[in-house]
Each structure stands twice: as C-alpha cells, then as structure tokens.
Amino acid sequence: MKLQFLDPLYARPGPIASVYLDTSRDLDDADRAVELRWHDLRKSLLAHDADQATVDALAGAVGTGREVAGRHGQAVFAAHGRLVLAECLPEPPARESALYGMLPDTLSLALQHTPDxxxxxxxxxxxxxxxxxxxxxxxxxxxxxxxxxxxxxxxxxxxxxxxxxxxxxxxxxxxxxxxxxxxxxxxxxxxxxxxxxxxxxxxxxxxxxxxxxxxxxxxxxxxxxxxxxxxxxxxxxxxxxxxxxDGRLRDRDRHQVDTFLAQRARHPEYVEGLAATVAALQRGQAQTLILSRPVRLDRHLWVGAAPVHLALTGEELSAFGLHYYWEEPAPGAALIRAAAGTQADLISVPDEELPLEDGVAVVLRYTGS
The missing domain is CATH 3.30.420 (Nucleotidyltransferase; domain 5)
Incomplete structure (x- = not known):
C-alpha cells in the first residue's frame, strides 16, 4: 500500500496532536457518547502542553461523520492551531488515544488503510x-x-x-x-x-x-x-x-511477500527484525515495510527532523553528525514516517501467517551482495 495519503501530516514540523476515538452511531445518543469521549481526550492533550488553538481545531472536526451509520472510528490531526487531517476509520480504535508530540501518531491510521x-x-x-x-x-x-x-x-x-x-x-x-x-x-x-x-x-x-x-x-x-x-x-x-x-492481500503485495521470503532465505540479517528494518530505512533502501498484526513494537527509537533520521540509539544519530534528535516513544510512528518519506510501501500480515522477528521486516530495493 502506498503511504502518500499521509503526506499532509509531514508537510510541516511538529509538534502535532493525534487523536483516535470511537465515533460509532449504533447508540441511542451517539452524539453524547462522542462528546464524553472527546472531553477526556481533550483534557489529556491540555495536560500534555497542547496549545488551546490546536485543541480547538481538533474539536471542530471530532464527530463530524454523523452521516456514516454503524460502528466506526475517527482519526484527527492538528498542528499550530490548524486541522491537518481528519479521517473516518472503518473500525473503532482498539484503544482511544490523544498524543501531542513531534511526530504524528500514524500507525493505527495506516494499518486501517491496509490492504487497500x-x-x-x-x-x-x-x-x-x-x-x-x-x-x-x-x-x-x-x-x-x-x-x-x-x-x-x-x-x-x-x-x-x-x-x-x-x-x-x-x-x-x-x-x-x-x-x-x-x-x-x-x-x-x-x-x-x-x-x-x-x-x-x-x-x-x-x-x-x-x-x-x-x-x-x-x-x-x-x-x-x-x-x-x-x-x-x-x-x-x-x-x-x-x-x-478480509485477510486478502493485493496482488502486488503478495509478490512483495514472495520477494521478502526469497531475500530472507539468502540474507535474513538484512531484511528481518527491528535493527535490519531501521538500517534499511536509514539508507532509503526499503522498498516495502512489512508489519505483523497485531503490532508488537515495544522499543523506543531515536529520530531527527528528516524521515531517514532514524536509529536504535541517540549515539548512532550523533555519529551521523546530527545535533538535533530525540527519543521517540512511539516506534510505529517513526517507522511509518520513514517509510512514507522514502516512498516505501506498507504491508500488514497476520502474525500466524508470517511470523517475523520483532514483528517487522523490509523488502529491499536492491541488495549489497
């Protein structure tokens, strides 16, 4: 799946607010339920230093999909007092969240687009x-x-x-x-x-x-x-x-998985696991990012201003000559930004169908040997 639909979220530097909430219309008083959920998320954003103008921009978009019947969710992003993106999600989020940080929390949004x-x-x-x-x-x-x-x-x-x-x-x-x-x-x-x-x-x-x-x-x-x-x-x-x-891959994605299996058979150390994935994204060498579902990324990554500024440690970015970088608590957000910024595709595959070390892998555009 192409990730260019996320480009507006990376067009300006952060901080940016990312909100995921259940906006289902299968309740007797759905508007009231959404209002209560948003109230709690709004408090969380303000407690984490989100500015009032950005929170107000989010508020104007939350719950606007009233014409969509049944169960669904919403992803809303705002930065610097302006709404950046608002999308209706086919499923309510597994966990409602409101984050304010330098990177948009795009992992759940991207996964709900797959397999596209x-x-x-x-x-x-x-x-x-x-x-x-x-x-x-x-x-x-x-x-x-x-x-x-x-x-x-x-x-x-x-x-x-x-x-x-x-x-x-x-x-x-x-x-x-x-x-x-x-x-x-x-x-x-x-x-x-x-x-x-x-x-x-x-x-x-x-x-x-x-x-x-x-x-x-x-x-x-x-x-x-x-x-x-x-x-x-x-x-x-x-x-x-x-x-x-449901559970089907696009034809192109099936070919990509076959390519990954062939690359893994020759050089597993280059294509599977978090270290290999980060290294490939750093070099812009990843043609496709593959994530297991459910995603189980639990290690913080270090990032800088550019999508390829991605590493397992801050010392590694410092060795690259970077002076401005930070520890990113949402590793999925860092991986998705790097993939989108280097025009890599995204594939998500159930863990039982394709077990992966660390739940993550890449298909390389080319190999070094």
Missing part, C-alpha cells in the same frame, strides 16, 4: 413498472443498475464513486457493452482487482458473457441476489465484501 484493495460492485435488479406508467407506452419492466468503486477496507465508511440508473430491459444489450467498457477502464486506471456482481441472474450472466478475457479473473458472482437497503455512508454489499476481501 481496489474493487468494483455491480448490482442488477429487475423493477416492475406500475401499470399506469407502462400503459402510456412505457416499458412494463426496467433494469435497475447500481455501480460503486472503492478501496477496501476504507470504502466501508468512505465509498468511492457511485452511480444509479434505470433502463428498459430491452436496452440492456447496448448498456452491458458500455458497462463492460467502464469496468475494463477501471482495471487500467484504478487497478481494480475484483468486480463483484449480484442481482438478476439473466443480467449478471449476460454481463459475464460480454466481459473480455482480461476481466474474467476479476469477476465474482454472488449467489445471494437479494436487494438490501444500503446503510447511510456505508459501502454497497459491505458484508459480502468483508467475506471476500
């Missing part, structure tokens, strides 16, 4: 037209077409482009050609890796027959064609997508 799989959903349903309408020369049956794109799992609470239209059933042969062309374009431009089809069997099957061979491997036909009401602010077919996509 681009997909599309197409739902096709026949709709009977009322007799009084059909009786005036109109069709007695129409086809309802819903299309939506997204990137899983963030699309659960931030769906992508959505279209809805109805056409006469006899106009479907022409419409299916246009729709297939749209899906093929999505594979080229957005990198769509899965197209989920649901609804009327005749329409779905005819779309599958019309699809060119390059689309065939991406098409997934759902057996359940029931038309359910869509929840406000949520992805189409969210439950079905969770079954299909």
């Amino acid at each position: 799989i681009p997909y599309a959903v197409v739902i096709l349903h026949r709709v009977h037209v009322p007799e009084h309408t059909a009786g005036h020369g109109g069709p007695d049956e129409e086809l309802e077409i819903d299309c939506e794109s997204g990137r899983w799992p963030t699309s659960r609470v931030a769906p992508g482009a959505h279209s809805h239209r109805r056409i006469p059933v006899d106009g479907w042969p022409q419409e299916v050609e246009r729709l297939v062309g749209q899906l093929v374009t999505g594979m080229g431009e957005a990198g769509t890796e899965m197209v989920v089809l649901a609804g009327d069997p005749w329409a779905v099957n005819s779309l599958m027959r019309a699809a060119p061979s390059r689309l065939h491997g991406a098409l997934v036909k759902l057996k359940d064609g029931q038309h359910r009401r869509r929840e406000t602010g949520r992805a189409l077919l969210e439950e079905e997508l969770a079954i299909l996509l």
Whole structure:
C-alpha cells in the first residue's frame, strides 16, 4: 500500500496532536457518547502542553461523520492551531488515544488503510413498472443498475464513486457493452482487482458473457441476489465484501511477500527484525515495510527532523553528525514516517501467517551482495 495519503501530516514540523476515538452511531445518543469521549481526550492533550488553538481545531472536526451509520472510528490531526487531517476509520480504535508530540501518531491510521484493495460492485435488479406508467407506452419492466468503486477496507465508511440508473430491459444489450467498457477502464486506471456482481441472474450472466478475457479473473458472482437497503455512508454489499476481501492481500503485495521470503532465505540479517528494518530505512533502501498484526513494537527509537533520521540509539544519530534528535516513544510512528518519506510501501500480515522477528521486516530495493 502506498503511504502518500499521509503526506499532509509531514508537510510541516511538529509538534502535532493525534487523536483516535470511537465515533460509532449504533447508540441511542451517539452524539453524547462522542462528546464524553472527546472531553477526556481533550483534557489529556491540555495536560500534555497542547496549545488551546490546536485543541480547538481538533474539536471542530471530532464527530463530524454523523452521516456514516454503524460502528466506526475517527482519526484527527492538528498542528499550530490548524486541522491537518481528519479521517473516518472503518473500525473503532482498539484503544482511544490523544498524543501531542513531534511526530504524528500514524500507525493505527495506516494499518486501517491496509490492504487497500481496489474493487468494483455491480448490482442488477429487475423493477416492475406500475401499470399506469407502462400503459402510456412505457416499458412494463426496467433494469435497475447500481455501480460503486472503492478501496477496501476504507470504502466501508468512505465509498468511492457511485452511480444509479434505470433502463428498459430491452436496452440492456447496448448498456452491458458500455458497462463492460467502464469496468475494463477501471482495471487500467484504478487497478481494480475484483468486480463483484449480484442481482438478476439473466443480467449478471449476460454481463459475464460480454466481459473480455482480461476481466474474467476479476469477476465474482454472488449467489445471494437479494436487494438490501444500503446503510447511510456505508459501502454497497459491505458484508459480502468483508467475506471476500478480509485477510486478502493485493496482488502486488503478495509478490512483495514472495520477494521478502526469497531475500530472507539468502540474507535474513538484512531484511528481518527491528535493527535490519531501521538500517534499511536509514539508507532509503526499503522498498516495502512489512508489519505483523497485531503490532508488537515495544522499543523506543531515536529520530531527527528528516524521515531517514532514524536509529536504535541517540549515539548512532550523533555519529551521523546530527545535533538535533530525540527519543521517540512511539516506534510505529517513526517507522511509518520513514517509510512514507522514502516512498516505501506498507504491508500488514497476520502474525500466524508470517511470523517475523520483532514483528517487522523490509523488502529491499536492491541488495549489497
């Protein structure tokens, strides 16, 4: 997964306030619950010397995703009295937090973006037209077409482009050609890796027959064609997508994991463990940062002003000639900044699938031998 969406958080030097809180709407008085959570986090920020203007900037954004139904969370960042970034999270944070420090606490936000799989959903349903309408020369049956794109799992609470239209059933042969062309374009431009089809069997099957061979491997036909009401602010077919996509890696990420395994077989000391990871990020040599889930980083790192100013000890940064550096208590934040600043990708893999020393590893852009 690319980390460029984090760039605004690194555009200006800290200090910066980072807040994660549960903003779910599945309670009777959700606004009151969010207000109480924010009250406690606000007190914590002020107690840790956050300035009032920055706290006020956060307050203006906290709980603003009221249009999103169900359980979810929010990540909010502000610095120097200005809001920098606010995002709705597909899951409430495992632990609510409010930190004020030189680096933004981006680990949880980045992990909730993974695996960032681009997909599309197409739902096709026949709709009977009322007799009084059909009786005036109109069709007695129409086809309802819903299309939506997204990137899983963030699309659960931030769906992508959505279209809805109805056409006469006899106009479907022409419409299916246009729709297939749209899906093929999505594979080229957005990198769509899965197209989920649901609804009327005749329409779905005819779309599958019309699809060119390059689309065939991406098409997934759902057996359940029931038309359910869509929840406000949520992805189409969210439950079905969770079954299909949770625990899956992007195609590119699977290749990256294979590359890591090959590199580890030759030179494990260069690619696995915290020391190897820090060394690779220092040199801008990491193509991909790999983190185990759950993340278990428990050692402080030392950092300086630049993303590559990263070390296991302050003495190491001093030996590089740095005069300004500090001990960073959030090692995940330091690793994510270094990865983003050196254009490295991020992959998170369940620990039981890929056990890693220290829970961290890298794929090297090149090797020294």
